[in-house]
Amino acid sequence: MTEEVQYKPLDCAFESVQAVFALNIEQAVEHLSEASLSEYYEGAEFLAKIGQGDKLSIAFLKTMPWAGEHFGDGSIKKITDFTYNKICRTPNKPAVEKFLDSFIIVVDHIDKDQLDEYLALIEYHLSETTFSIHGIHDTHPSPSLIAMLANINLLLEQLDFKGIYEWINYGLRYFKDHPERQEEYFTLTTADSKAVFQRQRKGLLFSDIERPINLFQQALWKTNFMYAPYSPDFEALEHFHPYLEDEVIRLPDIYSDLNGVNGCKRYMALIAHIIAHHQFTTKIVADNVSPQQRFFTEVFEDARVEYLAIQQYPGLKKLWLSLMPVVDEFDCDDTRQSCLRHRAIMLTRALLDDNHPYQNQIILDYVEKFKELMSRGETTTSDSLSLGLGYLIKTRSASDALGSIYFENTEVSYRDDNRSIWLFIEEFDEEDNIFEHQKKSEDEDDEEVEVIPPHYYDEWDYAYESYKPDWAAVYERLHTHTNASKIDQILDKHSSLVKQLKKVLDLLKPQNKKRVRYQEEGVELDLDIALRSVIDIKNGSQPDTRINVDFEHDSRSVSVLLLLDLSQSLNEVAGSSGQTILELSQEAVSLLAWAVEQLGDNFAIAGFNSDTRQKVMYYHIKGYSEHWDDTVKSRLADLKAEFSTRMGAAIRHGAHYLDMQQSDKKLMLILTDGEPADIDMHDSKALIQDTHKAVQEAQQKGMYPYCISLDKKADEYIADIFGSHYSVIDRIESLPKELPQLFLSLTT
Known part of the structure; x- marks a missing residue:
């Protein structure tokens, strides 16, 4: 390349453009081929002469050296032509500068052969959002292109092109004819925009595999912890890690492939590690242990619980090692930076990997000590503390205090924050969440209420035949309580009905014994098998030792969720009875709960109401593990009816818990007095169709949703929701008698 080509002047009358050119030409000459450099000159001169001022050329000069180097020859001309033909010649001229600036970000996120895809994406957005009025072609600019370009870094970083198109199409579907709302959507500030964005991110959403992961933890440890996913963006910003606390596992809501x-x-690696801590770790006092001492104690404790888990499930070792970094022994220079984390990650690998590459004698010595300890059995978390303290003393260096710390490849991605190891004696000392100690109300009569983050559920949009992602927020709460004697009085009131039910229940209870053969231990000898074993012994063959017979009762394998509509309309008086629908529902549910308790079926009661999609309340009245006792009765006695009936979200949340039950038959009974409705919905069909979709989703999971409606007008809509799986009780006064009988007919 000649001196003349490198520094030839730019044919441009704008002094501002010439100044920017002078600042960027050396960069362009250094990074661009001769062909691309020629495109660079021609593009800058062309944009300066099309009557759009100097801003386009200035943006072009600043960004094209990077774009031309990344995308190769021909790319700068392609961008120049696109800028002029697709943007400058439309009403979208104000977006050109933002479009050109975007290439500083684009080159870091897409491959060199994806330029055409990026340009096609911008063209698609332009063509779909640039609109006209009264047939005047392209009169108004896109209200959202600049907003989208402002978020291009986030879009390209977390979504692939398919995901971006899905995100754009959702915005077009609902806001194409609403410019202001369209702009809000593409700024990524609205709830639905964020929700759609989350769904399209690169990787595997936890919500898509929650059931198999739950089965995984049940298979390994017979545990059934709940999950509360969080965004990995929060993890990156706050250095947040997964953890198990209060029977809830906090974990990232999405994982991409790694190694x-x-x-x-x-x-699976994460869940197995967290529950291994739950099985094998006992808390030790942390107040007199320094951060560095805790750090290495955690290294040994992580290895200890994983070693114990591997003894039961050897396959976990390969899984964990595949996610554990391997660093070079000499990567960290301790004369210039702290190598504390570097030493820790080498030790972490060496403790579990027999084929580790490290030759450091102290590491080898402590690996040997660890193996000796584990071979003796009966280890404790205190042993990890002793090893951690000893290792730190042996390896401590003056450089450990340096501000520059070696971090590269020292994180084990599947491990938790180890809060399960430490006990802080002093109140609030070094705790992350002091808010759990605060009360919801200062009233001495009020209970302490734990505020739980909402569960978000999709809602079906029948008009577009697609889901609105994370649309309804469901808040869980344990129902308030009052005097349980109110329920006992109800049972006394219906004593004659209780006696009738008892006769029926006695017939339904499992009575027969089932003979189980081939048992090592049992109540009697199985003569056929025992005789065959004697013959095997005499013939010199290995006898079958399963020579006993045992018996077990035939049992009903039924799980039931009774879901109560607690909306405002239940306060209406039913017929001439003088009782409200809510009071009759209390009576019916009390009789049903008593009946189910007699049968021994797995049974839960929950209530719901709603105040817009942002607040769907789900009240736990009786849990599956609770018995029909005064605690449950006191909650049922305090039922209140208020707000509206967003039934689809409640069914989805109830199905979430019913799906976890291990039963052959799963019945969801929905007791309601009206059609699904809410104050933020103007289309009466919308929530009916969404509830129908929620019912279908539950059926696909093997559940049997059945509705008992107290609405005399139910025939107008209920079949559209539940098909033939419903009953309408016209005389609400008969509900206490009919509900238990209906349950028995559905479960026999």
């Missing part, structure tokens, strides 16, 4: 390990296996 060739897919998202599902990463979740």
